Amino acid sequence: MERIRIMSDENNTFGRKLVSILVPCYNEEAVLHEFYRRTVQVIDGMPRYDFQFMFVNDGSKDHTLDIMRELHGKDGRVSYVNLSRNFGKEIAMIAGIDYLTGDAAIIMDADLQDPPELIPEMISWWEKGYQDVSAKRRSRAGESFFKKWSSHAFYTILQKMSSVPMQRDVGDFRLLDKQCLNALRLMRESQRYTKGLFSWIGFEKKEVLFDRDARAAGKTKWNYWKLMNLAIEGITSFTIAPLRASAFVGCILAFIAILYMLFIVLRTLICGEDVPGYPSLVSIILFIGGIQLFFLGIIGEYLGRVFNESKFRPLYLVKDYNGETVMDQKGAQH
Ligand code: UDP
Numbered sequence: 001m002e003r004i005r006i007m008s009d010e011n012n013t014f015g016r017k018l019v020s021i022l023v024p025c026y027n028e029e030a031v032l033h034e035f036y037r038r039t040v041q042v043i044d045g046m047p048r049y050d051f052q053f054m055f056v057n058d059g060s061k062d063h064t065l066d067i068m069r070e071l072h073g074k075d076g077r078v079s080y081v082n083l084s085r086n087f088g089k090e091i092a093m094i095a096g097i098d099y100l101t102g103d104a105a106i107i108m109d110a111d112l113q114d115p116p117e118l119i120p121e122m123i124s125w126w127e128k129g130y131q132d133v134s135a136k137r138r139s140r141a142g143e144s145f146f147k148k149w150s151s152h153a154f155y156t157i158l159q160k161m162s163s164v165p166m167q168r169d170v171g172d173f174r175l176l177d178k179q180c181l182n183a184l185r186l187m188r189e190s191q192r193y194t195k196g197l198f199s200w201i202g203f204e205k206k207e208v209l210f211d212r213d214a215r216a217a218g219k220t221k222w223n224y225w226k227l228m229n230l231a232i233e234g235i236t237s238f239t240i241a242p243l244r245a246s247a248f249v250g251c252i253l254a255f256i257a258i259l260y261m262l263f264i265v266l267r268t269l270i271c272g273e274d275v276p277g278y279p280s281l282v283s284i285i286l287f288i289g290g291i292q293l294f295f296l297g298i299i300g301e302y303l304g305r306v307f308n309e310s311k312f313r314p315l316y317l318v319k320d321y322n323g324e325t326v327m328d329q330k331g332a333q334h
């Protein structure tokens with residue numbers, strides 16, 4: 001039984017393994033041809049494997065979809081999922097994972113910041129038994145000092161607060177074997193912080209080093225506002241440490257308040273009533289008020305997550321797959 005499963009599941013044409021290359025794309029008309037050309041160059045040098053391109057068009061407003069259609073028309077290895085609108089990279093990735101059929105998948109950005117030349121090395125580690133081979137940035141060409149610094153600070157904070165070990169300087173560029181892919185398919189939260197999910201699932205991990213190039217063309221879809229939102233997403237989806245910290249700080253403040261109250265009562269009893277104390281009173285009220293609002297914000301952040309998840313909406317909607325209209329949506333949450 002086991003043997004039959006392996007034969008039909010993992011062995012495709014003539015017993016070769018199928019590797020899917022998953023590429024979420026949002027307005028990538030400037031680089032998609034070049035991405036395809038360079039990647040094909042690499043995979044053509046690996047005849048022992050079958051490859052599948054799984055492009056996800058994440059509601060692009062330019063000619064990205066036309067390019068996907070064209071590539072699909074001339075190369076049978078190319079498939080594409082056309083989402084009904086822009087859902088963001090995290091969701092585009094799970095859409096691709098739901099649709100791809102490979103024994104392993106390599107997630108890559110379309111902008112050639114993830115060099116396809118690394119694919120053979122990743123696959124060789126996979127063959128050695130590693131299930132999640134991620135590419136770790138050795139350098140960050142084309143990124144500002146502030147971006148490097150803020151990213152470092154974020155990782156440090158996240159690591160301190162969450163119990164799952166987070167991988168540093170590792171992006172979404174990685175190879176995942178079938179077991180990891182199936183694990184990710186089970187994780188249907190709509191507010192996804194995929195990088196955390198990769199850490200969360202565990203399995204045999206391996207990091208390979210590479211130099212991350214600057215974007216080949218087009219421009220990044222990230223700005224500091226989006227990055228900050230992603231950072232909050234990362235923290236709130238992986239740890240409730242802020243909630244605990246706020247309860248903790250609240251306790252300490254309450255304790256200090258009690259001491260201060262005792263002090264006031266005693267002082268009034270001993271020294272009698274005196275009117276002054278207005279400035280200190282106002283500053284205390286402002287301080288406590290500020291802290292309360294801040295903690296309310298934290299609670300709201302988590303409540304918002306509960307709200308969003310409890311709607312049980314599908315994660316994404318697909319307009320068509322390889323040009324065929326999709327009626328049975330795969331993006332359901334559960
Ligand atoms: N992307 C996407 N949907 C979005 C934003 C980005 O699918 O809403 C894709 C984008 O096309 C690219 C990848 O995610 O293939 C990484 O995006 P980008 O290069 O802008 O991010 P950066 O490399 O600057 O982190």
Ligand code: MG
Nearest residue numbers: 109111113215
């Ligand atoms: Mg990029």
